[in-house]
Amino acid sequence: MAATIAGVFNPELQNLIKESKVLLVGAGGIGCEVLKNLVLTGFSELEVIDLDTIEVSNLNRQFLFNKESVGKAKSHVAKTSVLKFNPNVNIMSHFGDIMDTKYGVAFFNKFKLVINALDNKKARSHVNRMCLSCQIPLIESGTMGYNGQVEFIKKGVSMCYECNPRSEPRTYPMCTIRNTPKEPIHCIIWAKFLFNQLFGETDEDVSMDEDGKIGSEKLSARNWAIQNNYDPKKLFKKVFFDDIKVLLNLEHLYAEKNIKPVLLDESLLDQEHTKYSDVLDSEMLTLEQNISMFWDCVTPIKEKWERSANKCLVWDKDDDMMMNFVVSCSNLRSAIFNIPFKTHFDIKSMAGNIIPAIATANAMIAGQIVIHALRILRGKFEKCQNVFLRSMPNHKGGVLVKDKCIQPPNPKCNVCSSKGEIVFVTDMHNFTVRQLEELVLKKKLNMVAPDVTMLDRVIISSDETDGVDMYDMTLSEAGMTNGCSFDAEDDHQNFRVKIIAYDKEKSGEEDLDFEILNNINDLRTANEQNNKTKPDENDEDDDDDDEDDCVIEQAASPAGSTVCDNNGGAVNYVMVDEEEIGHDEVTEEIGNEEEDTEKISNEEVDAEEISNEEKLAIKRKADEAIEDINDAKKSRVD
């Protein structure tokens, strides 16, 4: 440890390193590297927290773990591993969720510095708020593939994690998924929905239940499957033949479209079993092989489902049978809608939202994090500009590039500025207080335990002993009116925001349940655009017939997102370019994308610092993650 050897650092810095208590949130890809760097540099008062356990696919980069440690808690194993090369350091490891209320202000206040090495937006926002509230400097980080970034956050000095709205995940209209798929991703999403419908927690999955409406008095797929004892061949016939016939009967669905399902050959219903076990995951299966794969996976999944605690399975890309289910269903549906097949490997990327991850990008980001940490300890905040790691050198040869100066806080930020307010638009006669809490405050605004008051009247209370229960009321029944304002706050995060609510009657099924805007001008702009676009609404995607109000949040691309180091997490979906969708080779696409980025920067020869386009490209790739409904549940279980 460098700080114990005289002459390596100046004495002032040497002491600061030895004495400063640092919290590391996350012991994954970046976390392992940061922990190593901190310990070697001589930091000797550390706490590390992570809620994950080690998986095989972590081992190509999370070097503090090996095969024997698979299944164990990351935080504990990481600690044990670094103690081997430096036993003289105090590390407290926590196997838990940083959003747990037991890690409150008192916990955070122990630290001189917090480092985020997280993989999801929700936890990042949470730590951001905790650090703002405790006035502790925070280093935020992320990588995706070859790209990465380090951001410095300090209340009143720099932008916070939430100063600029982070991009939202790509969404797909439900009707496209259900009736008019055009791309492999649509079929993959449909396959995951089918899985949920058959084996998952259907009662929460409104969109799927409505599926029964198509053929007026049909049973839900789940009940049908139960009645037929999940017979693979019957299920195959029902889902890929009978249901398609029903769709075809709804002529209006396909009347004006160039998309139309084509029934598969009936002879496939009792085809011979076709061997597929020797096909590599990078090779394409035939139609017959997909059918056999489907027949083979239904029963094992059904057995697992029967054994599961409350007869509910959560789809998991690392479960071979569940993965085969999605591969075969997605390709079979593609066959019906004349969409190209995808390989097992590619479907796993898209369905699992896997973010590619490598050791080197994490190590570079982790090195920069500790250099920032050294500057922060000495109070040299002005030296802590955001740093971006590029996949290829820019026109000036730069690979690690920085902002020219610290980005000042956004005075209108909802989180770090007291002047922030949010515009919330919904149909107050239908939207319930429960939806307000779950969908708006928790899911959208990342609160943990929200309280809502309007003119001193409590509408939602995080304290059950208050006995406030207005959850089943609509907002209008709870006393809200068009243009009213209320306060939402989270004591734990010390975060409060003023929300101005507008009533907007839901005019059609395609309307969103609610909208969140940063200010009233956005509402006006949105309305104007809405009015303008109304006439030509009939273009392909978002149309007509059997629309649901449900919009599916899904990662867009093969480079989509999961499990990794700073962004993915089994937990997340990432926003990626639309161009990246629907290609055949994941790796190729990434290559192309880089070249595009390169082109952009070449054109701006005289830009001194990193251009906004570059930054956005890197951020988009390296930073954006949002929770998937299923995976979020999974993370709570840990």
Next chain:
Amino acid sequence: MASELMKNGDGEMSKDERKVYDRQIRLWGFDGQNKLRATKVLLIGMQGLGAEIAKNLILSGVNSITLKDHTEVSILDRCSQFLIPRDSEERNRAKASLSSAQKLNPNVKVIVDTTPIEENVDSFVTSFDLVIATECSPSTYKRLSENCRKSNVKIFIADVYGLFGYFYQDVNSAYSLYGEIFPNNAEIDTLTSTKKLPQLYYLTSALLKFQSDSNRKPNPDTSEEDIEELKSIIHLQINYSSSDQENKDDVFEEYYGELFCELSPTTSIIGAMVSQTALNTVMNKPVDKYNVFFYDHIEHEGKFHLL
């Protein structure tokens, strides 16, 4: 290891390997991974920077890596060498690193070589696809660069001084040899007449000159004298080079305080940058327009240059 093969033949990637490499195959593809699996690497120097490079290359799944170091573990290794367990009885750096290095990835052959590179014949490098050298003397780097050029072996030369670090690469035999860029003269004359040199070139050149004069890197024990020595070298070099660089030696004031030992944040950055650039070269995506990379720890910027 009894791993199930996906296809017949020893050369194919096993299912186990596919699982471990999954996240990177999704970045550089099966082709890229297979190229790495065929690559034999020589890594010279097992201090902190060597440990980082070893870690990155072993994790990536190269075919084999030879860890070459004849020197003994020192207390300064504690600043950045994480592969040597504190309770190791081994004195040799490469031997002491072997067990942790091998554990990172059982699919890679990790070999230890304790013969000094100076004692190997010039053709030694030809048995490797890739040579990465750290912690050698400037004259050894010069010789290695020439030998690799002759044998068409790709070479990377990297060093870290405190929080500052750089590397040189020769991946296409198109540009200057190491010794041409860093001639180790008291005056810098070979390059300056034609090119405007990046500031950090002077710092690097002075550090190398210091190293060849004193036969060691700057040391924390003698930090004050060493800083003075470096300052006078820089002053001389700058004065002998182009005239429009007045007062330039002042710009390094901030840098001097953090030039001792190999410090972990920068071994992490340089080790990863040199590793990834080397891996990309193996996968036919070399950074071929440049030959030197500097990491600026004060400005925290990492840039390639063509010198």
